[in-house]
Amino acid sequence: MNSLTYKLIAKDFHQHRLLIAGTIAIGLISLLVAGAGTLMLFNIGMLCWLTAIAAYGCVLAMLSISGERKERALLFVLSLPLGYRDYVRLKLFGVMLCFLAPWAILTAGAVVLVLAKPGMADGILPFAILLCGFLLTNFSMVLSCALFARSEGFITLVIIVHNIAISLFIFLVGPIPAFRDHLQDASPTWGPEFWIVLAVEAATLFVIFSLPYFVVARRRDFI
């Protein structure tokens, strides 16, 4: 990547700095609430934590890619000395980095909460990590689709699918005996199911993340 690409990635960070800080703040407050003591507060806190990460991903992709196109700032970016491949690359890496910053902090926060909170079973940790991995994979799907999409309707559909997918993950992966049966264990169980689901998430992330570079970047018309 050349220096212009780095500058444009830095521009994305600068542009979204308040959104990033706000998401981290809301996510951390949610974790504090989750760790406050009662089961109800735990549920409320974790729901807010999950919503903060998921909503941030959608808003980020909308503002960075669809918003840039809709507000016609894309033409300004494309007037700079870069080709379309450079643009796709910088958007993939720049927006992903903007997502990774709060995601990493809030994932670490959730792990610390599980390990440090007295009375909370550490057995939930494998499922929590898989959920965080899924949030990252799910975000990469929104990001790639935003680069593909040329209509707001399509992006709206992708966001709906993104939100449904989180519920499906919780209701489909959560009941797998290898996770469900160990949620209340004092120590985490890293069975083969955990590694299989993690590998599927990693492979899906890699495929979805690479797709725009091989498909969108080959488009001959930018606009």
Add this chain to the structure above:
Amino acid sequence: MTATKHIEMHAVRKAFRFFTLEDLSLDLAPGQIMGFVGPNGAGKSTSIRLMMGLLAPDAGEVRVLGHAMPENQALAKRDIGFVSDDMRLFGHATLGWHMQFVASIYPGWDAQYAKALIKRFNLRAEQNVSGLSSGEHTKAVLLLALARRPRLLILDEPTSGLDPVARHEVLNELMDVLRDDDRSILFSSHNTVDVERISDCITFIDRGRLVDSSDKEDFLERWRRIYMQVPPGTALPDLPHLVSRVVDGQFVTLTTDRFSPDLLAFLGANVREVHRMSLEEIFVASVFHHREVAGL
């Protein structure tokens, strides 16, 4: 050895569902200002996007500053200042932030000139772009393009949202740019007054096809409207290079795009007046004639 042309388009074709740009060829030499004139939907923006590498031609060749487009657009765009009335800056940031951003990308950024332009255009570096009026926004985009001192300026309808005073300021600035003989401008507009004021060559485009391209002086010299009064029953002979003929009783108005003293001599004593035409009149006559001939 001749200098590399700043823009070369040869037999370019670009088809969309409801519009096709057909067989477009044009050249822009260093130091020239080309007025690229056409009605709405003529294909000006499509042509400019092909020049900028934002669209790829279906056929033909586009070279800008010697670079094949769109393949080498990153290289070409180092020396191009592109402004479009469709272009918007980042609403969340100030003009000063944009200036720093562009300055960090272009080594040729002229900070002194940028400061002078801020003053001349009555802009404020600390103001958020989202708070700029439409005219101020256009001037801000122009400032960012001009202060990088590009060899080629490509301007797509840059004056369309400007009031007369702002238009005057912008056109003056563009003429200043041309003091450097190696810089050139392609200036698209449907405002023929602006184009007539600053261009030294003009290309007319209509419905995706090139209508005419020539030096401005050449256009103004060869187009004439001839007013005649002919006795009743007199038939006018067939004349070459006649773009239009309007007969109202004894009064005949001829428009030609190849005026010469020989033509006047041929028409004889029936000629009452000969008028030079404005660029707007030439443009309109030219477009209608082209549509008629091409059967469009």
